[in-house]
Amino acid sequence: MIKSLLLSLLSISITIAWGQPPTRSVIKSGKFFDSEKKQFLSNQFIVVEGNKIIYVGPSADNYRAKSQFIDLSNSTVIPGLVDSHTHLLFMQKSGTPFESDLIEHSDGDRLLRGSSIAKSFLEAGITTVKDLGNSGQYLDITLKKAIDKNWVWGPRMLVSGPIISPPNGQFGKLAYLHKSLPAKEYTIVRSVDEARSAVKEHQINGVDIIKICATNDNGLVLSPEQMRAIVEVAHQNGLKVTAHATYDEIIRDAVEAGVDGVEHGYGVSDSTLQLMAKKGTYLVPTDGTYDGYKGIVDLAKSNMSDQDIKQFVATSKDRLLRAVRAGVRIVYGSDLYLYTPRAIGLEAKNTLVSYAEAGLPVSDVLQIGTYNAALAVGKQAMFGVLKEGALADIVAFDGDLEKDFANVLYHKVYFVMKDGVIYKGASK
Template sequence: MKNLFVLLLIIICVNVAAQDGPVRINAGKLFNSETGKFETGKTILVKDNRIEQVKATDKITAEESAKYRLVDLSAYAVLPGLIDCHTHLLYKEVIWPGNNEPSMDMNRALTLDGDAYRAIYGAARAKAYLEAGITTVQDLGNSGLFADMALKRAINEGMVPGPRMRASGPGLSTEGGQLPHTIFKHQDLAKDEYRIVKNAEDGITAVRENINQGANVIKIFANNTPNNTMLRVEEIRAIVDEAHRYNIRVTAHATNSRSVYTAVMGGVDGIEHGYSIEDSVLDLMVKKNVFLVPTDGDSVMMKQYFLQNDPNDSTTIHQFMASMRDPAGRLHRAYKKGVKIAAGSDDYVEFRLPWSVPSKRTILGYNQAGIPIADCLKFATINAAEQVNYKGKLGVIKAGYLADLVAVGAGVDKDLEQLMDVFFVMKDGKIRPLPPKP
């Protein structure tokens, strides 16, 4: 009897999965990420895990109507599945009043949480990301010793729901990683979170180690704030050359102009953060086709951060928001110079908000900084796809591309806040169940 019950359960699950089948999706508006335009009167034909065709709704034949099950999204805007190029699904920092050293939470993650707990925590967050329409992430370390690879495998095997994962494994860093104020006696603790690189040859070995464990991106720390040491350009170049032998991209944590310059001269494909970048270095990024992934957040997230840290401090919030909107700020300068920009949240802070909210609000932050809505959406779709090495496969609603789609409020072309309201998610051709609206 027990075996019969299991067999029936398997049959039911198979039938539910099979119900997706070929579908035709009528979109109220369709975001064309190649042109930056919203198009109307379009139907998306999906078969298996691919977009088979995009055509005018009034050109759908009777045969196609019979073959493809209708999914009516005519009341919504349909976008390519969103991509976050900088996540830390397996790491969290807690903010509370007076906590001026939140990065000390890394010591807690290593000594109290451990890799097993962090992988389970990451699985819960991954589910929330997918339900928010984020169908692909690039997870850049701070995940113990390859616990991110376990989560990626579990998602790929269908054990847990989550976005498609690009994962780096431990980031390649100089002495101490990002563990703050660790006395020399306990320096080895950093090796449980980072791959400490001794020299150029060791950097080559580190790349091979990470790739052998399943890494499909290499993350380096050009500088390793809050600590003071930096990788040398020849070390970065050795790392990049080795990764590129395997068609693996390299992206660099770099927070100031000096570290950005060193990373770009070393041949990296992307710069993470880049909070301070001189014009000459931005010009170099354009010349060498290097992406910038700004991890800035928006007014809602910044207000939440400062309120959790100091509920009585309103001055800092206003100062930060003014700097975001500053036309002389590095985001505006990078945008105007033609630096390629991809969306990334660096979301690891435990806000008193649902998981995934900070990730999507990063996109809103670009718009608050003065970037047009269409370009903000391109940062999180077609541009992001290139940064995570999925160019020609993701980020565009087009025949032959993987069927990753999200439906949001129809007015998102005028009000990016509607990006927060998700009504439909498809990843890899499968419609994903969403939690009920409150």
């Protein structure tokens, strides 16, 4: 049933020589961002063969024969953006009950909608996402496979499967008829043995990362022993672990348990940030700007006040800057599952703008959105970089991204290549 729904999308897909990139492409960049060194360079060439970058440098004369030439000399060229906190299969209106989406939409609905959201992310220049649950029982793996098979357009997906959580998941008080929803959306654990088994089940089902909900809105938490067991089994199987954790005590418990990353971290103390820096635990600040939140709240006709939005933005900014000062590695993640007035992939970049508005230099922000995100999952040689041997994920903006960051980031995406295939922009 699900597969037939996805296959039906083929009839409306725009063909772009699926899976058949040119044998070789020579790309001339204008302003070129080196994400490893965090610096902009001028007049660099990128040579792509198949789905890989085979050369980056100031001259490509040796490669011009029998190559497609792509002139991006008026553009800022960066690695494809990497959004490390998405929920492509879940959507909610601001201020509505968490369970509404699951009650109103079937698995098929969520997959079809998710394919549209995935396309929006790719067209915005986000070529890789880390999708962290709220995707039923492994619907994220189904969507990932559909993208990998070129049935639908979308970014490369690294997926967590159902979030491993204490009882009730992230739901509030549920009506009796809906008491079964947490088990359909999460992997619920009540003991150390169940925690170990949950990781093994996820590994068998083919996840790329383990996501835990260290605490939920009902005050229930995973114990330090449960979190340590999850980390131990995950690491034994080559999987990293990231934790939804929002207040200091549970963040510290998760860090001491050995998680690789912390999502949100709103109430984190300076001492816990110092511990994170010491242990190499990364932080994904899922922040936004006042304008971004205001648009979402107004669209939903939510009763959140302007003052509440301003206060949330201010405390988020303070947490981000304290983390940077402590030496914590910052990783971009939008956590955008709310209906937005703009295309959702476009709106997901609001988080990057929020980092810039907080005072981080554009070069830092771009490294956070590319190299740091790849480094967090141990894939820094594959994506998030423009260098020999990396996958050919290349995005170009029409204009100077360094000097006019928000405007160019939002409105000037000119060229998108993923795995050597052009999804947006003309070759010359």
